Amino acid sequence: DAGVIQSPRHEVTEMGQEVTLRCKPISGHNSLFWYRQTMMRGLELLIYFNNNVPIDDSGMPEDRFSAKMPNASFSTLKIQPSEPRDSAVYFCASSLLEHIQETQYFGPGTRLLVL
Amino acid sequence: GDSVTQMEGPVTLSEEAFLTINCTYTATGYPSLFWYVQYPGEGLQLLLKATKADDKGSNKGFEATYRKETTSFHLEKGSVQVSDSAVYFCALSGDNAGNMLTFGGGTRLMVKP
Numbered sequence: 001d002a003g004v005i006q007s008p009r010h011e012v013t014e015m016g017q018e019v020t021l022r023c024k025p026i027s028g029h030n031s032l033f034w035y036r037q038t039m040m041r042g043l044e045l046l047i048y049f050n051n052n053v054p055i056d057d058s059g060m061p062e063d064r065f066s067a068k069m070p071n072a073s074f075s076t077l078k079i080q081p082s083e084p085r086d087s088a089v090y091f092c093a094s095s096l097l098e099h100i101q102e103t104q105y106f107g108p109g110t111r112l113l114v115l
Numbered sequence: 116g117d118s119v120t121q122m123e124g125p126v127t128l129s130e131e132a133f134l135t136i137n138c139t140y141t142a143t144g145y146p147s148l149f150w151y152v153q154y155p156g157e158g159l160q161l162l163l164k165a166t167k168a169d170d171k172g173s174n175k176g177f178e179a180t181y182r183k184e185t186t187s188f189h190l191e192k193g194s195v196q197v198s199d200s201a202v203y204f205c206a207l208s209g210d211n212a213g214n215m216l217t218f219g220g221g222t223r224l225m226v227k228p
Contacts, residue, residue: 004158031214033215033216042218042220042221043159043204043218043221045215045216048215056215091158091159093158093159095214096214097214102208102214103149103161103164104161104214104216105161106151106158106159106160107158108157108158109157109158
């Protein structure tokens, strides 16, 4: 299996621009998670989906952030407009919902720098 | 709510030294416990896990035992290598949390030759 795939791996943009991060979960997995990692705040769960439906988005920092999962094999995290404080590494992870307390498998992350 | 506390780093050891990274948790019921490892520039990878009390998870020479009486899941390795240098995260998945994970803050391990 190819594992969780994220793109782009690196993104540099200017403040005010729209940023879209993409994730392809492991085939057959039906839970998907978006995390943000920074030195100051560590690893934070932003949002997660079960069967393409958002279950908990309480970690999304503000209205500038939005996430979608139009089908079982694709999800996006969008930041509009981006700000320098959004600079972080964003991870996507997936797991199998039917196995309670199952392992999450992480992608390699997208390193975002907002200038 | 659920929480995980792990020792702050960095932990600096010489090669072949014994490693312990402490992890304690707060949760209701019977959570599953995990250790993830993050190598520089990479995502998190599952290192080991335990799903019930007294279970021992092990992988790549690392071990951790699920101790319900002390609510702990300490990570140990008898002889560390330079290649073990990474950040280690303790995590739990609670009874009613589906597959959500609650992570500790991470502990950076640096192993010197």
